[in-house]
Amino acid sequence: MTETGRYLYAIARGLDPQVLADVPALAGGQLEVVEHRGLAAVVSDVDLEEYGEEGLRRNLENLPWLEEVARGHDAVVQATATRAPTAPLRLATICLDDDGVRERLDAWHDALEEVLDRVEGRMEWSVKVFARPRPVPAAADSPPAAVSGAAYLQRKKAETQARQAEESSAVAVADEVHASLAARSVAGRRLAPQDPRLTGRAEQMLHNGAYLVEAEEGDAFATLVDELATAHPDVVVECRGPWPPYSFATLEQP
C-alpha cells in the first residue's frame, strides 16, 4: 500500500469548498479544504513515492515534472484566489495528515491572518519592460584595415557611448514606468529581471514589476499600462494579470 501526504496549495479565508469541486488537483487527486480557526487550507492527497523527500529530490530535477506540477499548483491557487482572499503557498509544501495541516494553521495563524488582510480584495499584476532590439550599426562596408588606428578607436568609442546613452535612457524609462504604476497600486515590487534563457526573448528585460491592485481597479490599471506603453515607444511594455497575490503574500515583509 502506498503512503499518501497532504499537499498544501494555499491558505484562504471564507472559502466555500464547493467552488473547487471541478478544479483538477495534482496527481489526479481531489481538492479538499481543511478548516481551522477561521483559516482554510486547500489540500489534496499525493503519493509519497512521488512527493516524499526522496521522490521530490529526484522529481524537482526533472523539468517536465516540475512544469506540470508548477502549472497544476498555480491553477489551483488561481481558482482559489478568484473566490476568496488567498495566500499562495510555495510549491511542494506537504504534511503527512490533516493534523499536520491544522498544526501549521495554528502556529502561523496570526501571521496568515495579517497576510490575508493585506491581500483581501486585491490581485497581483505583472508589468515587464523590455529594451527594444538595437539596430545593428552598418559599419561592415568600410574595411577596418583602411581605417587609421585613431579613427577606429574614435568610432568604437562613439558606438559605445551611444549604446550606453540608449541603455541608460531605457533604464530611466523603466524607473519612470515603475514609479507611475507603484503610485496607482496598493504596493509595488521590483522582481529580478528574468534571464533571456528563461523568457526565450532576445530583448533584455529592464524591469520585472509586480503590483498589488484593488480587484475592481484592474481594468484601470491595465489602461494605465497601455498609456505608459504608448508614451514610451522606445521600450516594450508587457502586462499580465490578474495573478493571485504571490509576490505580496509573504510572511516576510515584501
Next chain:
Amino acid sequence: MSQSHDATPSARPYYSPPSASPRPQPANLADILERVLDKGIIIAGDIKVNLLDIELLTIKIRLLIVSVDKAKEMGIDWWRNDPMLNGQERTLADENRELRERIEALESKESGD
C-alpha cells in the same frame, strides 16, 4: 462600472473579472516558476524539501529567477561576470576586446613597416 459578471452559478465572484480587455491569461512558464518557486508563503511541512538544496536542473532555473539579494546570500555571483546578464560587464568586455584589437592592429602595422 459593472461588476455583475456572473461567471459561475454556484459562487459569487470574489473579484470582477477583467471585462473588455482580452488580455492573455498568465501562462508563461517563466512567470509561473518565478512565482511558485520563489514567491508565496514558506511554511515548513512534514516533508522536508528545501527548494534551496535541490541541485542540478532546478538550481539552474533557480539561478535564473531568484532575487539578486538571495543569490548573493547563497554565495552565487557568477551572473556578475556573465555578459548575458550584466550590461556593465558586457561594456567592460567590449572595451577589453577593442583594446586587444587595437594592440593587434598596431603590432601588425609595426611589423609591416
